[in-house]
Amino acid sequence: MNIVIEKINYKEALRYLGAGGKEISPEMNALLEVAEKELLSCAAPKITYKQDEKEIVFAATLGNAVDRLIQKKQVNDMASAVMIDGLASEMIEQVLDEFEAIIKSGLKEKASVGGDGFVLGPRFSPGYGDFPLEAQKDIIRHLDAEKAIGLTLTSGGMLSPVKSVTGIMRIFSETDFKKNPEKLSLDLDKCNGCDRCSMKDACKFRKN
Amino acid sequence: MIILDGGMGTFLQKAGMKSGEHPSVFGMQNPEVLAGIHKEYIAAGSKVILTNTFSANSDKLKECDISDVIMSCVAIARDVADEADDEIKVALDIGPIGQLMEPYGQLTFDDAYRIFAEIILAGEKAGADIIYFETFSDLAELRAGVLAAKELSSLPVWTTMSFEESGKTFLGTSPAAMAITLSGLGVDAMGANCSLGPKEMYSVIEEMTLWTDKPIIVKPNAGLPNPETGEYELSPEEFGEYMSEVIDLGATAVGGCCGTTPAFISELSKIARQKDGAPMPRRDIMRGLCSATQVVTMDGINTIGERINPTGKKRLQQALLEGDLNYVMSLAIDQEAAGADILDINVGMPEVDEVAMMTKVVKAVQSVTAVPLQIDSSNPEAIEAGLRACCGRAIINSTDASDEKLMQILPLAKKYGAAIVGLTMGAGSLPRTADERYEYAEIIIEKAREYGLSEEDVLIDCLALTVSAEQAQVKETLGAMRRIRDELGCSLLLGVSNISFGLPERNEVTRAFLAEAIACGLNFPIINPNNSVMMDTIASARALSGEDKNCEKYIARFASAAAKEQAAAHVANTHSIEEAVRKGLKKEVADGVREKLKEMTALDIVNELLIPALDVIGKEYEEGSLYLPQLINSANAASAGFEVIKDSIARSGGDSVERGKIVVATVQGDIHDIGKNIVKVVLENYGFKVIDLGKDVAPEVVAEASRADDVSLVGLSALMTTTLPAMAETIRQIRGAGLETKIMVGGAVLTEEYAEKIGADFYTKDATASVHVAEDIYD
Numbered sequence: 001m002n003i004v005i006e007k008i009n010y011k012e013a014l015r016y017l018g019a020g021g022k023e024i025s026p027e028m029n030a031l032l033e034v035a036e037k038e039l040l041s042c043a044a045p046k047i048t049y050k051q052d053e054k055e056i057v058f059a060a061t062l063g064n065a066v067d068r069l070i071q072k073k074q075v076n077d078m079a080s081a082v083m084i085d086g087l088a089s090e091m092i093e094q095v096l097d098e099f100e101a102i103i104k105s106g107l108k109e110k111a112s113v114g115g116d117g118f119v120l121g122p123r124f125s126p127g128y129g130d131f132p133l134e135a136q137k138d139i140i141r142h143l144d145a146e147k148a149i150g151l152t153l154t155s156g157g158m159l160s161p162v163k164s165v166t167g168i169m170r171i172f173s174e175t176d177f178k179k180n181p182e183k184l185s186l187d188l189d190k191c192n193g194c195d196r197c198s199m200k201d202a203c204k205f206r207k208n
Numbered sequence: 209m210i211i212l213d214g215g216m217g218t219f220l221q222k223a224g225m226k227s228g229e230h231p232s233v234f235g236m237q238n239p240e241v242l243a244g245i246h247k248e249y250i251a252a253g254s255k256v257i258l259t260n261t262f263s264a265n266s267d268k269l270k271e272c273d274i275s276d277v278i279m280s281c282v283a284i285a286r287d288v289a290d291e292a293d294d295e296i297k298v299a300l301d302i303g304p305i306g307q308l309m310e311p312y313g314q315l316t317f318d319d320a321y322r323i324f325a326e327i328i329l330a331g332e333k334a335g336a337d338i339i340y341f342e343t344f345s346d347l348a349e350l351r352a353g354v355l356a357a358k359e360l361s362s363l364p365v366w367t368t369m370s371f372e373e374s375g376k377t378f379l380g381t382s383p384a385a386m387a388i389t390l391s392g393l394g395v396d397a398m399g400a401n402c403s404l405g406p407k408e409m410y411s412v413i414e415e416m417t418l419w420t421d422k423p424i425i426v427k428p429n430a431g432l433p434n435p436e437t438g439e440y441e442l443s444p445e446e447f448g449e450y451m452s453e454v455i456d457l458g459a460t461a462v463g464g465c466c467g468t469t470p471a472f473i474s475e476l477s478k479i480a481r482q483k484d485g486a487p488m489p490r491r492d493i494m495r496g497l498c499s500a501t502q503v504v505t506m507d508g509i510n511t512i513g514e515r516i517n518p519t520g521k522k523r524l525q526q527a528l529l530e531g532d533l534n535y536v537m538s539l540a541i542d543q544e545a546a547g548a549d550i551l552d553i554n555v556g557m558p559e560v561d562e563v564a565m566m567t568k569v570v571k572a573v574q575s576v577t578a579v580p581l582q583i584d585s586s587n588p589e590a591i592e593a594g595l596r597a598c599c600g601r602a603i604i605n606s607t608d609a610s611d612e613k614l615m616q617i618l619p620l621a622k623k624y625g626a627a628i629v630g631l632t633m634g635a636g637s638l639p640r641t642a643d644e645r646y647e648y649a650e651i652i653i654e655k656a657r658e659y660g661l662s663e664e665d666v667l668i669d670c671l672a673l674t675v676s677a678e679q680a681q682v683k684e685t686l687g688a689m690r691r692i693r694d695e696l697g698c699s700l701l702l703g704v705s706n707i708s709f710g711l712p713e714r715n716e717v718t719r720a721f722l723a724e725a726i727a728c729g730l731n732f733p734i735i736n737p738n739n740s741v742m743m744d745t746i747a748s749a750r751a752l753s754g755e756d757k758n759c760e761k762y763i764a765r766f767a768s769a770a771a772k773e774q775a776a777a778h779v780a781n782t783h784s785i786e787e788a789v790r791k792g793l794k795k796e797v798a799d800g801v802r803e804k805l806k807e808m809t810a811l812d813i814v815n816e817l818l819i820p821a822l823d824v825i826g827k828e829y830e831e832g833s834l835y836l837p838q839l840i841n842s843a844n845a846a847s848a849g850f851e852v853i854k855d856s857i858a859r860s861g862g863d864s865v866e867r868g869k870i871v872v873a874t875v876q877g878d879i880h881d882i883g884k885n886i887v888k889v890v891l892e893n894y895g896f897k898v899i900d901l902g903k904d905v906a907p908e909v910v911a912e913a914s915r916a917d918d919v920s921l922v923g924l925s926a927l928m929t930t931t932l933p934a935m936a937e938t939i940r941q942i943r944g945a946g947l948e949t950k951i952m953v954g955g956a957v958l959t960e961e962y963a964e965k966i967g968a969d970f971y972t973k974d975a976t977a978s979v980h981v982a983e984d985i986y987d
Contacts, residue, residue: 017836028835035837044374050438064379067312072576074882076538078889079792079840085882133930141228147370147402150345150378152308155267155315156877156904157930160308 013090035083048148061164117174125167212463213249252470253477282334299340300331311575345377387419392625399425406450423460430467440467448475513548554584610635645688693729701732792841794848843893868986874903884925
């Protein structure tokens, strides 16, 4: 699945530079616009996934050209490198938001033709909370992500291309969920991924 | 036409292979299942069957002896083939290793070579007839495999890559770049497989046939998969119809990949019978040079950037002596941005191990630029090192017409598929006349043919001598070029700037000479692409020759030049150095420093102007009124000032103004190095000498570098929780070596407490914090 992103959220991108909350000056905005243009011309977002009744396993990447761009910018334009790096981290999240929306509308369609309603759990990736990073290997193998989207693991267990995400989303039937919301998942609307994370006290990228 | 086989995976799953189970291990344990699949394909008409070894390599299958696995799988196919009535060939199937290679990944060329070697040796021993690489998306990795196959085995080598609908592989290689590179390496057949259906593969094969006369392999999927069900869209008959069209492009070997079954192969057999005896289309092959991602054709004018050559360049000499690849990379990036189509790489100078440095520089340059390379050395070993490291098709610079030199260079050109520069001179004797030059050119081309090259692989250099010293030689050079172009039909290369040596206003003479030389057939001028006068002349020549259609590029070049001038005039309201640093204006800072050098010492400029300016910026960043990119821009602008100072010191041979040496590294297992690189840039811009060991650095390497360079400060970075233990181990080893150095650590997952726990001296939360630490230690 290919997803097109035309605009990146600067405020979120800057959060990855450890600069959350500050106002974006016109000068900074101008710099970001140039960096965004370069990124968008290189990025080739791709997602592969498998879906059954209970869960969706996915892997997404912006592709190798983004790694190359960041590597090149680090040689003689570190400011751009930093901005593109932050923008790319945000971009892959936006790609996944888009993907999640597509999955949701697919589920809704199914529910509307007589199936049970559903509740889609949050995206959860290896390395967050107690979901071990090593699970990336299983996800990549399960999805044959190397062939499907060119996603590989380094011998140290890191994703390459770097701007990539693997993860799962649980699908709960509405009936089950209403019966036992506590056990299945907490209040999903309020859950932004930070509150329940075991790293929340040390994390620089916290949202609140 | 040769019929290959089809998909294997679905068969194995049907026979009980579980998700996550390794297909080769399953095949080994169920030989009758595997043999059954091979037999079905042979019954359907396959004349070449692929062994069940696609993902059997020592990296993906750590738990087994890989030779055993390969030999068992090959033996099963061999037995089935030998029992069949027809003559059936067994192809040793080799897929990608599964890790990305340098420069984008961690896997080295040597590691990849070793992994492929193991498979190839076992496969040949077990009776394979063909070495068959397929589904590659990284041309560099495939090159390592092909070189291993050619060097270690005498079997034919067939290769296919997987292309996306964009017409390129995941790593950006086009069918043209693949064809140019692999034809050069002398593979026996090439083509495309997997990823696309036959319909989508048409344009890929069409492009490939323009660039190679090798037999073409087409092995597509059964159409595109349905994203919901994972089923492939084409029936055997539909598949056959599309394949019939692809075959008419000139395909020699056809089969199927994912989603295809013996029914698809039967269909192909039927088509093959129908087309039997039909003449193959004649192909006129285009010639070119390439990197993994960019192709340069041999027609038109191609400029070769000459800046990466230490002769007479103090700053580059210093960088090579110190192993400062960053400077070399920035030279490469600048030349590419200025319009160079090819970059010359020369690293020969005293006290530098040219062979080792050539490998390093070629890799570094290819990691940040896309243009093809010209490997320039008088040492054949350095040339081979460069060619081996260089992905794509390069030029060798150079050979002369002496037997001795030709016998060194031509075999290298043949083996690596490189083009060569032929200097029109004999062993140590310069030609005096146009005729002599022509004769030397003839000798070189004739010899090249003996080694299996063609005149199209040779770029003749008629030697431009200095007009002020050898005035009569100019017309001999130009006369020889005209005649060689008309009568020998090969490309012409020339270093033009030498012509004006010793004259005032050199650009004027050089420009006139360049224009004349182009008129005489020069199509590979070697120049400094940062010299806009020369690039203007080339832009003009391209407009005049019609290479630049409708003068579009010429117009764009000068439209943007006018805009730039205007912008420059706008900014040039002379800022002070402090202001220019604040606004991140590199050129302004450099000019300001150059001006100040007339009245102040280098050290005073650093201490009284540049550093205080940076300190103000750093403070504002810490207070939160500036963003990191703005801090870096200011740091970069200051750095432009430091470059001027370094240059001036290098020229005067004085002591450097470095404030102290610091080793930095991203720890083992971690490839996220942008944080470390920010720290490096900022420290450098504050005048510190940073020894950057890179990313994924082993603890012992950090300890050794800290000892060897006798530093007082080491900076370690880690981004992931999983690599924190490696950071702790690195600190242990530095301490264990009895070094006095202080250690600062940083990275997203680190905390003050953790830094203390693993024995670091300082936790630095960002780049400016690392500057404070460095200043405390060194000042």
